[in-house]
Every structure is written in structure tokens, then in C-alpha cells.
Amino acid sequence: MPQRQLESGMMFNGEGRKEAMKKGRIKVMLGNEACVEAALLAGCRFYGGYPITPATEILEIMSRRLPLVDGLCLQMEDEIAALVAVVGASWGGTKAMTATSGPGFCLMQEAIGLAVAVEAPCVIVNVMRGGPASGQSTSTAQGDLYQARYGSNGDYSLIVLCPSTAQEMFDHTIKAFNLSERFRIPVIILSDEVVGHIREKVFIPDADQLTFVERKVPTVPREEFVIFKPEENGVPLMPTFNTGYKSPVISQAKSLNGNRGNAKEAVENIHRLVSKIEDHMDEFAEVQVYGDDKAETAFVTFGSVCRAARSAVDMGKEKGLAIRSVEVKTVWPFPDDLVRRALAGAKRIVVAEMNLGMIQREIERVIRQPEIKIELFSKIGGIYPQPQEFLRFLEEKR
Amino acid sequence: MRKEIIFCGFGGQGIILMGVIIARMMEHFPDLQVTQAQSYGPASRGGACRTDVVISDQQINYPKSSRPDLMVFMSEEAVKRLLSEADPTRTLIVYDNTLIGAIPAPYTKTFAVPATKQAEEEFKNRMVANIFMLGAVIELINPGSFDVLKKIVGSSVPKKFEELNIKALEAGYEYYRTHKPA
Numbered sequence: 001m002p003q004r005q006l007e008s009g010m011m012f013n014g015e016g017r018k019e020a021m022k023k024g025r026i027k028v029m030l031g032n033e034a035c036v037e038a039a040l041l042a043g044c045r046f047y048g049g050y051p052i053t054p055a056t057e058i059l060e061i062m063s064r065r066l067p068l069v070d071g072l073c074l075q076m077e078d079e080i081a082a083l084v085a086v087v088g089a090s091w092g093g094t095k096a097m098t099a100t101s102g103p104g105f106c107l108m109q110e111a112i113g114l115a116v117a118v119e120a121p122c123v124i125v126n127v128m129r130g131g132p133a134s135g136q137s138t139s140t141a142q143g144d145l146y147q148a149r150y151g152s153n154g155d156y157s158l159i160v161l162c163p164s165t166a167q168e169m170f171d172h173t174i175k176a177f178n179l180s181e182r183f184r185i186p187v188i189i190l191s192d193e194v195v196g197h198i199r200e201k202v203f204i205p206d207a208d209q210l211t212f213v214e215r216k217v218p219t220v221p222r223e224e225f226v227i228f229k230p231e232e233n234g235v236p237l238m239p240t241f242n243t244g245y246k247s248p249v250i251s252q253a254k255s256l257n258g259n260r261g262n263a264k265e266a267v268e269n270i271h272r273l274v275s276k277i278e279d280h281m282d283e284f285a286e287v288q289v290y291g292d293d294k295a296e297t298a299f300v301t302f303g304s305v306c307r308a309a310r311s312a313v314d315m316g317k318e319k320g321l322a323i324r325s326v327e328v329k330t331v332w333p334f335p336d337d338l339v340r341r342a343l344a345g346a347k348r349i350v351v352a353e354m355n356l357g358m359i360q361r362e363i364e365r366v367i368r369q370p371e372i373k374i375e376l377f378s379k380i381g382g383i384y385p386q387p388q389e390f391l392r393f394l395e396e397k398r
Numbered sequence: 399m400r401k402e403i404i405f406c407g408f409g410g411q412g413i414i415l416m417g418v419i420i421a422r423m424m425e426h427f428p429d430l431q432v433t434q435a436q437s438y439g440p441a442s443r444g445g446a447c448r449t450d451v452v453i454s455d456q457q458i459n460y461p462k463s464s465r466p467d468l469m470v471f472m473s474e475e476a477v478k479r480l481l482s483e484a485d486p487t488r489t490l491i492v493y494d495n496t497l498i499g500a501i502p503a504p505y506t507k508t509f510a511v512p513a514t515k516q517a518e519e520e521f522k523n524r525m526v527a528n529i530f531m532l533g534a535v536i537e538l539i540n541p542g543s544f545d546v547l548k549k550i551v552g553s554s555v556p557k558k559f560e561e562l563n564i565k566a567l568e569a570g571y572e573y574y575r576t577h578k579p580a
Contacts, residue, residue, distance in 0.1 A: 027425060194435070200461070386462075
């Protein structure tokens with residue numbers, strides 16, 4: 001099946017990862033550390049944050065590194081302020097980000113809607129932990145999947161990426177900044193405690209081997225500029241505050257010139273905010289298949305669980321079991337077509353996730369074949385599933 | 399080749415640091431991959447504490463230990479909690495016999511290292527027991543890499559304790575050479 005690799009356009013120049021590996025360096029680092037490394041390379045110069053386990057290392061390392069590159073790291077009074085500061089920094093012309101975990105992510109929902117409405121490019125990392133509420137601060141979980149997509153009010157769309165390794169924390173952070181600048185949206189990196197706190201080798205390419213996307217700024221005479229008038233790709237040009245372009249930026253339904261709009265204009269604007277992303281999914285949607293892509297038994301996973309499933313696929317192979325593992329890398333907007341293609345021919349689908357069944361509902365929506373049962377292998381309470389348990393599940397539930 | 403190692407003890411012994419040092423060493427071995435995961439939170443500030451290290455010549459998928467080849471125990475509590483993860487027929491169990499009486503049956507593949515006793519008597523500082531232990535197990539983890547280990551230990555501890563830690567490391571290595579399991 002055709003797979004969209006990170007290498008294919010959003011990240012590497014020219015030859016892709018293989019060529020890039022000849023330069024650059026390899027370092028053993030935490031997933032959270034790899035995220036910072038990538039953000040700085042991508043040009044992030046503002047971090048607004050509030051500490052929370054298991055995302056705190058991102059703030060800690062940012063506070064040491066950003067001043068060295070003339071950036072600013074601000075610890076705010078809470079997560080609402082943190083993300084609002086990021087939105088402000090973004091309109092100030094800076095690439096900006098924040099990181100948090102479940103409880104902080106709850107507080108950020110209001111400002112996520114703001115970032116969507118005022119079309120402020122920014123990156124938000126959620127290193128998931130157990131919930132609800134304060135939950136289990138040091139335990140891993142994947143329960144924020146729907147919150148990442150639907151947490152703020154009203155109709156909107158955004159992009160959510162799910163890394164499963166420290167390397168992907170790096171790659172997805174570069175990709176997240178590029179997509180946020182391309183579409184002028186908040187991009188969420190939905191990581192989890194296992195990925196944030198794993199130490200492993202990360203390849204860090206030299207900057208000149210990477211592709212970086214920058215927002216398009218207006219060059220027309222100031223009096224001709226209409227602030228929210230979209231370009232052909234649905235995305236308006238973005239002036240920086242205090243550069244002379246009239247920049248009314250409000251969170252209410254608005255007309256193209258940024259002032260309060262009527263109902264018709266509000267409807268048009270909402271449709272544009274969604275379609276500017278969802279009409280271009282082929283630019284970023286990514287689903288990978290590990291193992292035997294013709295196997296009748298398929299796992300579906302995202303985030304850290306992909307890794308356990310991969311090992312289960314390998315163990316199954318040793319025992320003569322053919323299994324494929326379908327890994328959803330960009331979970332929102334849900335890549336219906338790619339997932340359907342990746343699961344073509346599968347007779348038994350087991351969705352494995354550390355929640356009570358979230359991706360499962362998406363798979364049920366996408367695969368509407370009554371003869372195919374979509375089973376759930378669920379682990380909650382901070383328990384990261386072992387590969388053997390996948391195989392046991394296949395055997396016991398048969 | 400996939401090798402799974404678990405270091406465990408109580409918070410404050412430097413258990414996690416042992417895992418971090420082994421992981422960082424692997425920067426010097428381009429053909430080997432490594433993952434290091436840790437128990438996190440209150441458990442690392444007193445109470446039972448563990449870190450899993452996986453080393454492989456292939457890409458590492460499952461990043462934690464599910465069939466440990468080597469378990470290094472540095473507290474009785476850790477033995478109680480985690481010994482059942484060992485496989486009696488294949489897991490080599492290294493334990494600090496200053497702090498742990500004995501490893502019960504059926505676990506017979508064992509190697510006793512008096513790390514805390516040596517740290518207290520020879521170096522007058524029990525803080526270096528973990529580094530003594532690292533010296534004693536490095537040949538079991540990645541044979542022939544003692545020089546790299548020395549370098550990483552040197553850069554992982556505060557400058558004023560560097561010499562002390564290196565001495566403890568060398569003493570642990572010497573202990574292994576003279577007492578190694580058959």
C-alpha cells in the first residue's frame with residue numbers, strides 16, 4: 001500500500017532520511033528531550049508553559065535552551081495563560097509551542113479554540129497520563145484521544161500526530177511546526193508517558209538537510225490588505241502585529257476584514273477553517289503497516305502501543321501466525337481512506353489501545369462490514385501491554 | 399540479539415542512573431540500539447524503583463523488558479516485588495548480598511556482589527554502591543566495553559566525586575574478574 005512517510009516532503013530535503021543519515025548526529029535522549037531538540041531546529045523561539053508530569057522535562061529543557069538562541073521561555077500561572085501566551089507570540093511573528101498533560105490539556109481547551117479561530121500557528125504537546133481529572137500522574141494512558149479532537153467548543157478541525165518512539169517525537173515535532181505554519185492551525189502532538197520518558201537513540205539531522213515551512217506574510221500595500229481573505233489553498237496571509245497591516249484579531253465569528261461578521265459570513269468562515277485542512281489530508285495523513293500486509297488478522301494501534309504490537313507481530317511470526325499491525329500516525333483528522341486500505345482483506349481486527357475504546361469507534365465507523373468483528377484489547381490503569389498479551393488475546397478470544 | 403536488563407532497588411540508590419549510563423554508552427556502539435525506561439514518580443523517591451534497559455542489534459520495538467536476561471537487585475523489597483519476572487532457567491540474577499540475604503529457589507543462576515559493603519568499607523561512602531555494581535556487571539551486559547563505561551560514568555557524576563566513582567567502578571570490575579560466575 002502507498003504509505004506517506006515523514007520523509008516524503010514534510011521533512012527532508014531531496015533524498016530523504018537515508019541520504020540525510022550521512023550527516024547529522026546520533027544521541028541517546030528522552031522522548032521529551034527529542035521534542036525540544038526538534039522544536040529548536042524548526043525555529044521555535046517561544047515557549048509558554050506550566051509544569052506537569054510527565055511533560056515537565058520539555059519546559060525544563062526549554063528554559064535552559066531557549067535563552068541561548070535569543071528565545072523566550074515563560075512559565076505562566078496556569079495552562080490557560082500558557083497557551084494564550086503562545087497564541088500571542090505566534091501573532092507576534094514567532095514560532096511558539098507549549099507542552100502539558102491531561103489536567104493541563106483540559107485547561108487549554110478554551111485557548112485551542114482561540115488558536116483555531118484566530119488562525120495562530122502553534123504546537124501543543126500532550127504527554128498523556130492516566131485520568132480522569134488528576135488521575136495517575138506517573139502512569140501512561142491514551143484516554144485524551146477524543147479530547148484532542150473535540151475538546152473545544154463548536155465546529156472546527158485540527159491535526160493530531162501520535163509518535164511512538166523518541167525518534168518520532170523528534171520527527172513529529174518538525175512535522176507539527178511545518179503543518180501549523182502551512183495551515184495556520186494549532187497542531188497537537190499526542191504523546192504518552194512511555195514515549196515521553198523513553199531514552200533511546202535519536203538521529204538529529206543537520207538543519208540544512210531539513211525542510212522548514214514558514215507562514216506566508218502579506219506584501220501587498222497596506223490599504224489593499226484584507227486580513228482573513230483566504231489564498232487559493234484556503235489559508236489567509238498572516239501579518240505580524242505592529243508591521244502596519246490592520247490586524248483586528250477577535251475570537252468571535254467574523255467577516256473577512258476581521259470585524260464581527262453576520263451569520264452568513266460566520267458559516268462561511270467555519271467551513272473554510274475545516275476545509276483548509278480536510279481538503280488537503282493527502283499532504284500529511286500517515287498510516288503505516290508492520291508485518292504481513294495480507295494477513296487476515298490485524299492489530300490497529302496508535303502511539304506507544306504500536307511498539308508492543310510490532311513485537312507481538314514478530315513473536316506471532318515465529319509461531320507461524322500471520323499478523324499485520326496497522327499504525328495510525330495522524331489520528332485526526334482520521335485518515336479513513338488510508339486505514340480502509342491498510343485493513344483491506346482483514347477478517348479479524350483487534351484494536352489495541354490504553355483506553356476503553358476510542359480508535360475502536362473510528363474503525364467501526366470506517367469498516368462497515370457486518371461479517372468483520374472489531375474487537376477491543378484495552379489496557380488502562382497505567383499498564384503498558386506486553387507483546388505476549390496480544391497473542392494471548394488472539395488465542396483466548398477466538 | 400536482544401538483551402533485556404532490569405536494575406532494581408530503592409529510591410536514592412542511583413538505580414535509574416545505572417540504566418541511563420548503560421543507555422548513554424550505546425552512543426559509542428553504532429551497530430547497537432538501546433531503550434531505557436524507568437519507574438517514575440514516588441517510587442523513585444524511596445520505595446521500590448526500577449529501570450529496564452534493552453540492547454539489540456535490531457530495531458527495538460517493545461521498549462521494556464518482558465523476558466529479562468539479567469536482573470540486578472539492590473534491595474530486599476525489589477526481590478519481593480520483581481523476582482517473579484525472572485525466568486529460573488535463563489535469567490541471571492545479580493544481587494547485592496549486603497542488603498539481600500539470599501535468592502530463594504528455584505532461581506539458581508545467581509551472582510552475589512557485596513556492592514554496598516565494599517562502598518562503605520573501601521570508599522567510606524555508600525553512594526557509590528551502584529557504580530561498584532555497574533563495574534561488576536558490565537561484562538555481563540556488553541563485554542569488552544569497560545573503557546567506554548568509565549568515560550560515561552566520569553561524565554555522569556558531579557566533578558568532585560568523579561575520582562571516587564571511577565575507583566569504585568574499577569573495584570567492581572576487579573571483583574567481577576576475580577569472582578565471576580562460571
